[in-house]
Amino acid sequence: MDDTAILKRRGYIMGIxxxxxxxxxxxxxxxxxxxxNVAVKIIDRKKAPTDFVEKFLPREIEILAMLNHRSIIKTYEIFETSDGKVYIVMELGVQGDLLEFIKTRGxxxxxxxxxxxxxxxxxxxxxxxLDVVHRDLKCENLLLxxxxxxxxxxxxxxxxxLRDDSGRLTLSKTFCGSAAYAAPEVLQGIPYQPKVYDIWSLGVILYIMVCGxxxxxxxxxxxxxxxxKEHRLNFPRSKHLTGECKDLISRMLQPDVNRRLHIDEILSHCWVQPKAWGLSSAAVNKEGESSRATEPSWTLEPGSEKKSATKVEPQEEAQPKTKPKEDTVQVARQSETVSISNEQLTKETEAGTPQQPPETHT
Known part of the structure; x- marks a missing residue:
């Protein structure tokens, strides 16, 4: 039977x-x-790469079945037919994804x-x-x-x-994700802490949110x-971002994995905390940060001679001469999924590496 008939038998009327x-x-x-309405991801095991079928798909199914959070797409049902097709019925993001939202509205x-x-x-x-890591955080994977x-x-x-005998998380050696959102350690092919990798991607996402x-x-x-690696980060002056927002982004986009924020530190950062949403930039250091004590403070005052942990330079200096308008997201290549090796940067489509399922623009 075709997909329409199979879904009809399960109580679903096929859409677009x-x-x-x-x-x-x-x-x-x-x-x-x-x-x-729901979204149905249909995966054909017979056409998928062996690595995907044997490793990535079982992981995805196991994790989807255990997740239950208001800000994670709900999974209603997972079933498989005798001819090797897997159907994952999920919540529908009716307003599309965050990337399209920002491209349209700035x-x-x-x-x-x-x-x-x-x-x-x-x-x-x-x-x-839950010791679950995403490893492919990007605006296309955030539905509305x-x-x-x-x-x-x-x-x-x-x-x-996984954890070792002492309870510490083991390093990951699978280099996956999208280049524009990938942390430096992943791009370099260094075994990495996957939770720390997720934090870098969060920093890229927040930057895109507020800078476009x-x-x-x-x-x-x-x-x-x-x-x-030089921790150079530029913010467009036209956006008039608060010091707290820039501070949070800088601490997430920290190349030193030992100084990059943890998720609890992000949630307790003054920019994120509702009680501190009205704080001025001058209050950041006075009130104290959620980050590690080793993280140096830095300023964004124009003309300041004090050295900062992050070089904050005018956006114009960092952009090519033919830069697009600031309110448009530069996304020509960011949807490419890549795999990084120590020898060279290679596309994920090489033999032996899994290809990612299609983007869920739902």
Missing amino acids: NLGEGSYAKVKSAYSERLKF ALKEDDARKKFHQLSSAIKYCHD DKDFNIKLTDFGFSKRC SMPFDDSNIKKMLCIQ
């Missing part, structure tokens, strides 16, 4: 196509039981960004507390419900972290890596 790849596709459908105001970022951070804390609340999706590269552009140009990975 939402995305399609070489071995997976996403369809909308109406659930006669739930009485509302950068978010800080209050709106704070709300959405808090929802996302809460979802990541929930996962990290009818009220424009964040819903995290696509756990195709997620995994449950990418923090780094991923057209030249080696050059981008050098800039990241």
Whole structure:
């Protein structure tokens, strides 16, 4: 039977196509039981790479079945047919994904960004507390419900972290994700702490939320890596971002993994905390930060001679001469999924590496 007939037997009326790849596709459908529209990811085991079928798909199914958080796309049902097709019925993000939202409307105001970022951070804390890591956090994987609340999706590269005999998390050696959101240690092919990797991606997402552009140009990975390792970060002056917001982004986009914030520190940062949303930039250091004591303070005052942990330079100096408008997201390459080796930067489509299912633009 075809997909329409199979879904009909399970009580779903097939709708439009939402995305399609070489071995997976996403369809909308109406659930006669739930009485509302859902998204159905259909994966064909016969067409999928062996590595994906044997490792990544079982992980995704296991993790989706255990997650239950208001800011994570709900999974209603998972079933498989005898011919090797897997059907994952999920909550539908009716307002599309965050990337399209920002491309259409431009950068978010800080209050709106704070709300959405808090929802996302809460979802990541929930996962990290379960020792689950996402490893592919990006704006395309953040869907919006009818009220424009964040819903995290696509756990195709997620995994449950293992611990050694002393209880410490073991390092991950699978280099996956999207180059524009990947942490320096991943780009360098260094075994990494996956939770710490997720934090870097969160920093990129928040930057895009409030700036409407990418923090780094991923057209030249080696050059981008050098800039990241030097902790150089530029904010567009036209956005008039608060010092607290810049401070949080800088501490997430920290190349030193021992100084990068943890998820609990992000949620307790003064910019994220509701009680401190009205604080001025001058109050940041006075009130105290949630970050480690080793993190130096830095200023954003124009003309200041005090050295800061992050070089904050005019956005114009960091952009190419033919830069787009500041309110548009530079995303020509960010949807490419890559795998990084020590020898060279290679695309994820090489033999032996799993290809990611299609983006769930639901």
